[in-house]
Amino acid sequence: MTSARFEGTDTYVATPDLMMAVNAAITLARPLLIKGEPGTGKTQLAQEIARALGRPLHEWHIKSTTKAQQGLYEYDAVSRLRDSQLGDPRVHDIANYIVKGKLWEAFESDIQPVLLIDEIDKADIEFPNDLLRELDRMEFYVYETRQLVRARHRPIIVITSNNEKELPDAFLRRCFFHYIRFPDEQTMARIVEVHYPNLRKDLLAEALRTFFQLREAPGLRKKPSTSELIDWIKLLLAEQIPAEALRSNDPRKVLPPLYGALLKNEQDVHLFEQIAFLHRRSG
Numbered sequence: 001m002t003s004a005r006f007e008g009t010d011t012y013v014a015t016p017d018l019m020m021a022v023n024a025a026i027t028l029a030r031p032l033l034i035k036g037e038p039g040t041g042k043t044q045l046a047q048e049i050a051r052a053l054g055r056p057l058h059e060w061h062i063k064s065t066t067k068a069q070q071g072l073y074e075y076d077a078v079s080r081l082r083d084s085q086l087g088d089p090r091v092h093d094i095a096n097y098i099v100k101g102k103l104w105e106a107f108e109s110d111i112q113p114v115l116l117i118d119e120i121d122k123a124d125i126e127f128p129n130d131l132l133r134e135l136d137r138m139e140f141y142v143y144e145t146r147q148l149v150r151a152r153h154r155p156i157i158v159i160t161s162n163n164e165k166e167l168p169d170a171f172l173r174r175c176f177f178h179y180i181r182f183p184d185e186q187t188m189a190r191i192v193e194v195h196y197p198n199l200r201k202d203l204l205a206e207a208l209r210t211f212f213q214l215r216e217a218p219g220l221r222k223k224p225s226t227s228e229l230i231d232w233i234k235l236l237l238a239e240q241i242p243a244e245a246l247r248s249n250d251p252r253k254v255l256p257p258l259y260g261a262l263l264k265n266e267q268d269v270h271l272f273e274q275i276a277f278l279h280r281r282s283g
Contacts, residue, residue: 021178036180039225068130
C-alpha cells in the first residue's frame with residue numbers, strides 16, 4: 001500500500017480534519033465518501049489529491065440514467081451489427097466492441113490512480129450495491145470475452161454525494177465517511193486568497209461580512225456556496241465595486257451589488273425585497 005500522504009495544495013485549502021480523512025481512507029484502502037453542501041469543493045478534492053500525489057485521475061460523473069455496468073464496460077452490439085452488414089472483418093473479434101468504463105481504465109493504470117465517482121446519489125438506489133463486489137475485490141468478469149479484469153493497483157477512490165437520497169448501509173460500511181463542513185470566516189478568507197491573492201483587505205472583509213449575513217438570513221431557500229462567493233468577488237473586481245458599496249448601513253439596500261451571483265431563485269430575492277419593504281415601513 002502507498003505511503004503517500006495528502007496535505008492540501010497551493011490551490012485547495014484543506015482543513016486538518018479533511019486531510020486526516022483522506023489519509024485514513026488511503027491507509028485503510030477504502031473508498032472515501034465525501035458529503036457536504038454543493039459548492040464546497042467535493043469534486044475538486046479528488047482532482048487535488050491526484051495532483052498532489054502525482055497520480056492519474058479517472059473521473060466518472062454520475063447521472064440519473066447511469067448504470068453500474070457502464071463503469072465496468074459496455075458491449076456495443078449496434079456497431080457490431082452495422083459492421084457485419086458492411087462486411088467489416090472486425091466483427092469476428094467481439095473484443096473490438098467492448099467499450100471500457102472508468103473502473104476498467106483505473107484498474108489498468110500502471111501506477112496507483114485516483115478514481116472519482118461523482119454525485120453517486122444521482123443514480124438509482126441500487127447503483128451503489130451493484131458496485132459492492134467490484135470495489136471489494138478489485139476485479140470483474142467480462143462475459144463476452146471470458147476475461148477476468150483485475151486492478152493492477154487498488155485506486156484511491158473518492159465518492160461524492162449531495163445527500164439527494166440515502167445510500168445503502170452495505171455500501172456505507174465499506175467507506176470511510178467525511179462531511180465537509182461549511183468553512184468558517186477565517187477558512188473562507190484563506191480560500192478566497194488562494195483565488196485572489198492581491199485582493200484588498202477591506203474588500204475581502206466587507207465581501208465576507210455580506211456573504212455570511214446573506215447565508216444567515218432566516219427563510220433562505222438556497223444558501224450561497226463557496227463557489228458562488230468566488231464568482232461574486234470576481235464580478236466585484238471586474239466592475240470595480242469599492243468596499244464602501246458593500247458597507248452601506250441603509251436598511252433599504254439589503255441586496256448587495258451583483259446579487260445574482262449569490263442568490264439563485266426568485267423566492268430568496270423576494271425575501272430580501274420584503275425585508276427592505278418592512279424596513280421602509282418601520283422607518
